Amino acid sequence: MFRTAQTFFGLLVVTFLLMPIVAILPLAFTSSVFLTYPIEEYSLRWFVELTTADAWRLSIMNSLIIGLGATLLSTVLGTLAALGLRTKALPFANLLRTMFLLPMVVPAVVLGVGMQMLFVNLGVASTYPGVIIAHAVLCVPFVIVSVSASLQGIDPSVEKAASSLGASPVKVFRRVTLPLALPGIISGAVFAFATSLDEVVITLFVAGPNQRTLARQMFSSIRENISPTVVAAALLLIIGTLCLGGLAALLRWRQERIALRAAP
Amino acid sequence: MQPFIQFESVSKSFGSMTVIDSLDLTIHKGEFLSLLGPSGSGKTTILMMLAGFERPTRGTITLDGMRIDQLPPHRREMGVVFQNYALFPHMTVAENVAFPLEMKRLPRHEIARKVARALDMVRLGSLKNRRPSQLSGGQQQRVALTRALVFEPRVILMDEPLGALDKQLREHMQLEIRELHKRLGLTIVFVTHDQSEALTMSDRIAVFNAGKIEQIDSPHAIYDTPRTRFVAQFIGETNLIEADVVNVQNGHATIALGADLAAKVRSGPELQAGQKALFSLRPERMRLGAEPAGDNSLGMTITDCIYHGDHMRVQLARGNFTFTARCERLAGDWTVGTQVVVSFDPRDCTVLTS
Amino acid sequence: MSRASARERMGALLLIVPLLAFLAVFFLWPLWTMVRASVVDNTVSRVLPRTAAAIVSWDGQGLPPAQVHKALIEDLRQAEDQQALGETVRRLNSAVSGFRTLLTRTTNAVRDETNSGAIDLGDLDRRWKEPRFWLALREAVPPYTDRNLLAAVDMKRDAGGAIVSEDPGASANRLIMFRTFLVAAIVTLACATIGLPYAMLAAAVTGWKRTVLLLAVLVPLWTSLLVRTTAWFVLLQNEGLINGALQVLGITDGPLPLIFNRVGVVIAMTHVLLPFMVLPIYSVLLSVPRNLMQAAASMGAGPLRAFWRVLLPLSLPGLMSGSLLVYMVAIGYYITPALVGGANDQMISSVIAFYALGTANWGLAGALGVILLLVTMILYFIYGRLSKSPQLLGA
Numbered sequence A: 001m002f003r004t005a006q007t008f009f010g011l012l013v014v015t016f017l018l019m020p021i022v023a024i025l026p027l028a029f030t031s032s033v034f035l036t037y038p039i040e041e042y043s044l045r046w047f048v049e050l051t052t053a054d055a056w057r058l059s060i061m062n063s064l065i066i067g068l069g070a071t072l073l074s075t076v077l078g079t080l081a082a083l084g085l086r087t088k089a090l091p092f093a094n095l096l097r098t099m100f101l102l103p104m105v106v107p108a109v110v111l112g113v114g115m116q117m118l119f120v121n122l123g124v125a126s127t128y129p130g131v132i133i134a135h136a137v138l139c140v141p142f143v144i145v146s147v148s149a150s151l152q153g154i155d156p157s158v159e160k161a162a163s164s165l166g167a168s169p170v171k172v173f174r175r176v177t178l179p180l181a182l183p184g185i186i187s188g189a190v191f192a193f194a195t196s197l198d199e200v201v202i203t204l205f206v207a208g209p210n211q212r213t214l215a216r217q218m219f220s221s222i223r224e225n226i227s228p229t230v231v232a233a234a235l236l237l238i239i240g241t242l243c244l245g246g247l248a249a250l251l252r253w254r255q256e257r258i259a260l261r262a263a264p
Numbered sequence B: 001m002q003p004f005i006q007f008e009s010v011s012k013s014f015g016s017m018t019v020i021d022s023l024d025l026t027i028h029k030g031e032f033l034s035l036l037g038p039s040g041s042g043k044t045t046i047l048m049m050l051a052g053f054e055r056p057t058r059g060t061i062t063l064d065g066m067r068i069d070q071l072p073p074h075r076r077e078m079g080v081v082f083q084n085y086a087l088f089p090h091m092t093v094a095e096n097v098a099f100p101l102e103m104k105r106l107p108r109h110e111i112a113r114k115v116a117r118a119l120d121m122v123r124l125g126s127l128k129n130r131r132p133s134q135l136s137g138g139q140q141q142r143v144a145l146t147r148a149l150v151f152e153p154r155v156i157l158m159d160e161p162l163g164a165l166d167k168q169l170r171e172h173m174q175l176e177i178r179e180l181h182k183r184l185g186l187t188i189v190f191v192t193h194d195q196s197e198a199l200t201m202s203d204r205i206a207v208f209n210a211g212k213i214e215q216i217d218s219p220h221a222i223y224d225t226p227r228t229r230f231v232a233q234f235i236g237e238t239n240l241i242e243a244d245v246v247n248v249q250n251g252h253a254t255i256a257l258g259a260d261l262a263a264k265v266r267s268g269p270e271l272q273a274g275q276k277a278l279f280s281l282r283p284e285r286m287r288l289g290a291e292p293a294g295d296n297s298l299g300m301t302i303t304d305c306i307y308h309g310d311h312m313r314v315q316l317a318r319g320n321f322t323f324t325a326r327c328e329r330l331a332g333d334w335t336v337g338t339q340v341v342v343s344f345d346p347r348d349c350t351v352l353t354s
Numbered sequence C: 001m002s003r004a005s006a007r008e009r010m011g012a013l014l015l016i017v018p019l020l021a022f023l024a025v026f027f028l029w030p031l032w033t034m035v036r037a038s039v040v041d042n043t044v045s046r047v048l049p050r051t052a053a054a055i056v057s058w059d060g061q062g063l064p065p066a067q068v069h070k071a072l073i074e075d076l077r078q079a080e081d082q083q084a085l086g087e088t089v090r091r092l093n094s095a096v097s098g099f100r101t102l103l104t105r106t107t108n109a110v111r112d113e114t115n116s117g118a119i120d121l122g123d124l125d126r127r128w129k130e131p132r133f134w135l136a137l138r139e140a141v142p143p144y145t146d147r148n149l150l151a152a153v154d155m156k157r158d159a160g161g162a163i164v165s166e167d168p169g170a171s172a173n174r175l176i177m178f179r180t181f182l183v184a185a186i187v188t189l190a191c192a193t194i195g196l197p198y199a200m201l202a203a204a205v206t207g208w209k210r211t212v213l214l215l216a217v218l219v220p221l222w223t224s225l226l227v228r229t230t231a232w233f234v235l236l237q238n239e240g241l242i243n244g245a246l247q248v249l250g251i252t253d254g255p256l257p258l259i260f261n262r263v264g265v266v267i268a269m270t271h272v273l274l275p276f277m278v279l280p281i282y283s284v285l286l287s288v289p290r291n292l293m294q295a296a297a298s299m300g301a302g303p304l305r306a307f308w309r310v311l312l313p314l315s316l317p318g319l320m321s322g323s324l325l326v327y328m329v330a331i332g333y334y335i336t337p338a339l340v341g342g343a344n345d346q347m348i349s350s351v352i353a354f355y356a357l358g359t360a361n362w363g364l365a366g367a368l369g370v371i372l373l374l375v376t377m378i379l380y381f382i383y384g385r386l387s388k389s390p391q392l393l394g395a
């Protein structure tokens, strides 16, 4: 009795969690302009629309440019800082760590309002650098968390062993620390890219019409005039994030295996 | 002693793997029974079936004549001491100990009285308001023990309760548990893989191998008259030699250890002339001397001496036949190569025929 | 401190400085800009600097002394930035209606070449003889103001400077805040109701069952928020899958209104935030040794009592952090209510976005932002205290 209820509850929640995502995807292949079932006829017209209509094509390009820029910026800054945070002698380490994670906590609209005001004054509003910087701010926490976790997994005695074998601090870093931290850095970068790809709110405040990203374009077309193109774009995003997520999971798994093999 | 707990042809399988195979086991009231065996031999599984966390695949378990194998754990009234203690981290020491009493819905003042008395008994009264995380390993162990005792369960089950303690503390706790067992007349089923622990604490020991009982006996009998090769090898150290029974005569037998070596041993009714047998002799039951003495005396050569502090371990050989002996000290002029006479009492030899 | 560790420290600082500087400029400065915008009000004092300096000496009784009149005339003559002047006029007119015509007429008069001599403002326009215009001016010149912060909670200062409530109906900020906290609370409750048993189930089962239960939580977390919101937008429509299924099953006759209302917002937000509830509880439960429940049972506790006395108290820290996390994220939510909600379901974030993007009312947007920021930070502080490691999930 209890077991049946348990199974039923589990199935119900799993359905609630997964059904929405699964249920809309076939609609990307409808030939109708309405997002309703049953699908009378299948076609790729919305994918054609996605890749040929100027607004959509531009937004995909923008998402890639801005995403790559923000990923690069946040990964470099975040990795350096994560390496710095590792030092025990660092004063206020906890305070700094908390501050680096704050962009994840502050409501996006609040940060967006502030950025818009400041960016107008600084003259970077509605420019690519401005949007890339704004996205990078949001991506930094993910890089910090991911890189810190992989650095934490490094057994300090491995680095000590390297220096006892004659490696200078720079060599130890290049030959031991960095290779061991690399999966964490890459998965941090993946998180960063995914975050930028999905970002709408800040973009709403700091981007001009020329920097419209895919997510921003989806947002306004849902608001104004929803069409199956949005679902086609959603499918694209899902495939993109699943690939990225798979990559990150693979890296993490490899890292764990390395850690396991290194364990006595 | 009347049977108190009885396992009757109990089997337990996990999927296709049979862990316990048709086990019969009787536990008497008030006894201290150890389940001893290598890791993976099924000891925990037996304890878990007794406590009710696992159901036997086949067979029955009775307690005081009542079947309990279908009873849920919370109705069995068995105090369990888990290997990692399983203290509730969110409760204080006193609350942990009070828990089983509250489950019995005893009145508040009685709970308080019992908890205080039980904690005083194990000298933990001053720590009653601490959380488990604020206690040392030994103290946690004592709380776990107290918690299992306080509600006066019918049986106490312990699964390697001392495994996590260091040697000194472990020996201290062994004495303490033994002392409690005697004083309170408890029935205790104690799982361990440490033979010396089992030997010092138990009334009886059941030696397990691969889900079967190899031998169940008093510690004395387990050590001195092992009945299987596994038991002889698992408990203590022994010299095991393949031998042939030459003849059997009024309680004694002569067995051939090698081409020109024979030994006289005490014999049971099961030995018959011409049988293949396994001869077992504990190293500490051999005496080394210059002259033959008693029934069995073999001339052998010392090939190695290993110093162990309180004793020496001497390797002896005669042709391709070797013995390990244990003695407290060697005569002054003995070194590797010295010829000595090894003698031993027929009563100290065991011969296994299976 | 040894030389070696001092060097190590320097090295660490050098590594951290770039990010620190980056976040100081592009994260803290924007927030500071917003906070300033909510309290700084220099529209009037920038255009009328002399008046601003002179009027402070007036005690507010009767009419201001002559040098204030002179300063105002001088300021209006010198004012060159037409846009700034226009803003000042608008600002003053919103305080006392009639100020627009008054100031326009006065400005035209003082700039008139023929009037180069001494001008008497009272003669120019009789309204300058009324103290209320001067009082409004005195009210408007200080560079810092609590006007926006008060307006954000539907309050204002009356003519005497006392803080009073805004007339009912004039503004709805308090209502929206209340609604935000209410919707966030409902969503948190829904997440807890579903998430707690779900996490317990996931921690209790093993093997592939656990993998499925966890994947079901992680996949949505990984999926773009926008995709999930799109999904609910499509599903909840009148012609959507849910209404279709309900009608096919004969449960309802016509479509249930599920979108552009509170129901839709709560469903979609619960879906989005459920992982933030499940994962903290699950990780807390994982660290609970399995045999604690066995221990409880061996001492006579039945399943229910063992749950109540052992499992529930032990999962409470997870439930607390999960709830704080969900609530904290929920009060700042923008996208889901903006797309799935109706006009009556907009939360603080939507209002901030409206003031900032729609009407360019930076002061009010900033003031509401300050309130939202403050509440979020307090919740985050408590969360950090509770869960020791100040990290969010999903990362």
Ligand SMILES: Nc1ncnc2c1ncn2[C@@H]1O[C@H](COP(=O)(O)OP(=O)(O)O)[C@@H](O)[C@H]1O
Pocket: B014, B019, B037, B038, B039, B040, B041, B042, B043, B044, B045, B046
């Ligand atoms: N829940 C279980 N599922 C599958 N196999 C189990 C389970 N519990 C125990 N086993 C298996 O049963 C055998 C005996 O285990 P156990 O009773 O724990 O041995 P011991 O306590 O003597 O070390 C082991 O091989 C173990 O792998």
Ligand SMILES: [Mg+2]
Pocket: B040, B043, B044
């Ligand atoms: Mg075991």
